Amino acid sequence: xxxxxxxxxxxxxxxxxxxxxxxxxxxxxxxxxxxxxxxxxxxxxxxxxxxxxxxxxxxxxxxxxxxxxxxxxxxxxxxxxxxxxxxxxxxxxxxxxxxxxxxxxxxxxxxxxxxxxxxxxxxxxxxxxxxxxxxxxxxxxxxxxxxxxxxxxxxxxxxxxxxxxxxxxxxxxxxxxxxxxxxxxxxxxxxxxxxxxxxxxxxxxxxxxxxxxxxxxxxxxxxxxxxxxxxxxxxxxxxxxxxxxxxxxx
Numbered sequence: 515x516x517x518x519x520x521x522x523x524x525x526x527x528x529x530x531x532x533x534x535x536x537x538x539x540x541x542x543x544x545x546x547x548x549x550x551x552x553x554x555x556x557x558x559x560x561x562x563x564x565x566x567x568x569x570x571x572x573x574x575x576x577x578x579x580x581x582x583x584x585x586x587x588x589x590x591x592x593x594x595x596x597x598x599x600x601x602x603x604x605x606x607x608x609x610x611x612x613x614x615x616x617x618x619x620x621x622x623x624x625x626x627x628x629x630x631x632x633x634x635x636x637x638x639x640x641x642x643x644x645x646x647x648x649x650x651x652x653x654x655x656x657x658x659x660x661x662x663x664x665x666x667x668x669x670x671x672x673x674x675x676x677x678x679x680x681x682x683x684x685x686x687x688x689x690x691x692x693x694x695x696x697x698x699x700x701x702x703x704x705x706x707x708x709x710x711x712x713x714x715x716x717x718x719x720x721x722x723x724x725x726x727x728x729x730x731x732x733x734x735x736x737x738x739x740x741x742x743x744x745x746x747x748x749x750x751x752x753x754x755x756x757x758x759x760x761x762x763x764x
Contacts (some may be wrong), residue, residue, distance in 0.1 A: 544581035545735060547571065547725065548594065548602040551587060554700050554759050555604055555622075555723075558586050566759045567604055570621055570752055571725065574742040580735060591655075597728045600735075605726035608657045614729050619740040620722035622752065626658060628714040629691040629698050631683060636690060639714045642668065651679040651691035658692055659719040676701040684710065692718050700763055 549556040549563060549571075556565040563584045575582040585599065593599040595614045604624070607617060630636050636648065646667045654672040657663060671688045673679045679691045680702060691698075695713065702708040727736060746752045 544583045545575070545600045545732070546583045546585060548585050548587045548599050550602070550604055552604055552694075552697060554696055554763050555624075555694075566756055567621065567723065569755045569759075570746065571603055573751070573755075574739050574746060577742045577745070578735075578738040580738060594726060594728050597731065599728075600732060601725050601727040603725040604723035606657050606721050607724065608663075609660070611726065615726040616729055616732065616736060617727070618725040618736055619743045620724055621743055622723045622756070624694045624721045624723055625717040626692050626719050626721055627695045627698065627717050629680070629683065629693055629702075629711055630689070630714065631686075632710055632712050634689070634712075637714065639716050639718070645690075648689040649687070651682055651688035653679065653693075657721075659721065662692075662719065677705060680705060680707060680711075690714075694721075696760060696763065703763075 549565075549568065551557050552565070552567075553559075554565055555567045556563065558564075563586075568584065572582065572584070587602065591602065594602050603621070605611075605615070605617070628636075628639055638644070642661060642665050645665075649669045649671050651671050651673065652658065653676070654674050662668070671682065673682060676693060676697060679688070679693065680698075682688045683691050684707060693701075695717075698711075698713070699708065702711055725736075725739065
């Protein structure tokens with residue numbers, strides 16, 4: 515009887531210690547997000563991820579109390595769809611993607627503008643029909659909105675980098691390049707060609723940037739992150755982060 519009681523007195527505290535140790539060394543699994551090479555919004559600089567969206571997403575996860583791992587983009591769309599990674603950003607919505615991904619609330623808006631050489635005769639854009647007789651440079655794998663994607667009379671020329679598209683623009687291999695305004699400024703400055711280019715006043719489209727998650731796996735994470743995105747927007751913190759980075763750029 516005494517031996518039985520002693521065993522209980524020893525085993526119960528010991529079990530509690532083991533449980534506490536296990537909970538200490540096994541925290542909640544981190545959410546693994548891939549980020550696109552998309553400076554000044556996101557990129558790999560001096561050995562670490564940096565940029566507007568890196569700061570915003572990191573802050574949202576910190577405030578939500580969710581551990582986060584950031585990984586450079588490499589086959590990220592396929593890996594997130596399969597569940598090898600949990601999500602990626604900056605990610606635009608399309609009908610096809612909605613079948614395979616869940617989305618956070620929009621974090622930022624990306625104005626996709628039309629870049630041309632300064633001497634170009636193309637000076638006014640009002641509708642997609644204005645692009646009919648032009649070769650439009652695009653990034654392979656990007657989306658430019660449903661109307662543009664489905665327009666039958668636009669000559670599309672694809673490249674794998676912003677630098678390639680701007681080079682094609684300078685060498686007259688394309689007539690215009692559709693690119694986010696800030697990304698275009700950043701890239702053209704790095705190439706030393708900004709003074710040879712201009713943008714048309716009216717954007718091709720205003721895209722909303724989200725975090726895209728593996729379908730059906732992270733509803734609770736999305737709910738918590740959406741709360742933090744709203745707080746960051748309402749407090750002006752997102753605008754402050756954008757202004758800080760663009761101030762350094764311009």
